Amino acid sequence: MKKLINDPGDVVTESVRGFGLAHPETVRVNEDPLFVCRAGGAVAGKVGLVSGGGSGHEPLHAGYVGQGMLDAAVPGAMFTSPTPEPVLEATKAADGGAGVLHIVKNYTGDVLNFETAAELAEAEDITVRSVVVADDVAVEDSLYTAGRRGVGGTVLVEKIAGAAAERGEDLESVATIAEQVIENVRSMGAALSSCTVPHAGQPTFDLGENEIEIGIGIHGEPGRERIPAAPADEITDRLLNPVLEDLSLSSGEKVLLFVNGMGGTPLSELYIVYGHAHDVLAARGVEVSRSLVGNYITSLEMQGASITVLRLDETLTELWDAPVGTVALRRGL
Structure with missing residues (x-):
């Protein structure tokens, strides 16, 4: 490795500390318990x-804490849900008196610990609503979940709900908009290689020299199938078609x-995938009116x-x- x-045991705390030192104009890091919030505090x-x-x-x-998105983020250990205590403290730090929305990816530990934190916050007179993102069409159940996993759609939920909150919508309205995004977003991924969690010291899973995992989870959970390495367009079709069928x-x-x-x-490869996906959508008469490409x-x-x-739609x-x-x-500021 x-x-x-x-x-390996200090990776998260040292990384988050460095993140805070690098971006003091945008975020503030609370080290004990560990969470990240807006530099200026709750609005x-x-x-x-x-x-x-x-x-x-x-x-x-944490990279999405700031104006127009999150007010606080709670990083757990590598691939491990944060415990209720830092979630509670982050909720208190984000509370500006109009209530707090929890945006939770559908992993069992995340759901349970955010639920506990919400109950503790309610006991301290903070109104909390929660939404659960479950956009991965690859599998219905996985190693970490009951039901679909929360993956790339989470970024879009955080951006759109964050914009609704920033323009002054109330808690119920922000939650409704977040749910609208969740209902209308679908994702699927593929892995060409595994990753190595620092405290494990070895790859999370094994892929043969000529194998690709279709439908992989963001923690290395198994997907739908393993196939021989294939051209980018074929892989793109295998990811995009189930997404479009589900939507x-x-x-x-x-x-x-x-x-x-x-x-x-590399970004060069991501743009190859994007180009073919765009063409497939256009051939179906679907207009790609907005886009996002990169490591998010x-x-x-x-x-x-x-x-x-x-x-x-027009609102989203x-x-x-x-x-x-x-x-x-960051844009428009």
């Missing part, structure tokens, strides 16, 4: 947004197409990509276009 780390009268989960998926979630898109609809890198794939929800150094498609498009000022996503 070759990694730029010191003690009075605004709905607060909190998300989090196991580390190793950077820039998710039941009609000709004339508009979508956001998001091609995400898993951490070890990763799996350490895994080689691979995921494709996410979000059905858009307006909220996607709204200004955002975070470390990992």
Whole structure:
């Protein structure tokens, strides 16, 4: 294992500390318990947004703390859910008096620990609503979940719900908009290689020299099938077609197409995937009116990509276009 780390047990705390030192104008790091919040603290009268989960998926979630997205993020240990205590403290830090929305990826530990934290926050008179992102069409149940996994769609939920909160929507409205995104977003990914969790010291799973895993999870969970290495267009079709079938898109609809890198794939390859996916959608009469390409929800150094498609309407498009000022996503400011 070759990694730029010191003690494997200190990777998350040292990384988050460095993140805070690098971006003091945007975020503040609370070290005990560990969470990241907006540099200026909670915004009075605004709905607060909190998300989090196991580390190793950077820039998710801390990279999306800032104006127009999250108010706080809670990084757990590598690929491990954060415990309720830091989630509670992050919720308190994000509370501006208008309630807090928890955005939770559908992994059993995340769901249970955020649920416990929400109950503790309610006991301290903070109103909390929760939404669960479950956009992965690859499998219904996996090693970490009951039901579909929460993957790339999480980024879009955080951006769009964050914009709704930033413009002054109340908690119920922000939660409703988040649910609308969840209902209309689907994803699927593929792995060309495994990743190595620092404390494990060896690859999470084994792939043959000429194998690809279709439908992989962001923690290295098994997907739908293993196939021989294939051209980019064929892999793209295997990811995109199940997404489109699940969304039941009609000709004339508009979508956001998001091609995400898993951490070890060059942008040049991601744009090849994007180009073919765009062509497939166009051939079906579906307009790609918004796009996102890059490493936004990763799996350490895994080689691979995921494709996410979000059905858009006028409201979701307006909220996607709204200004955002975070470390990992910044425009219009």
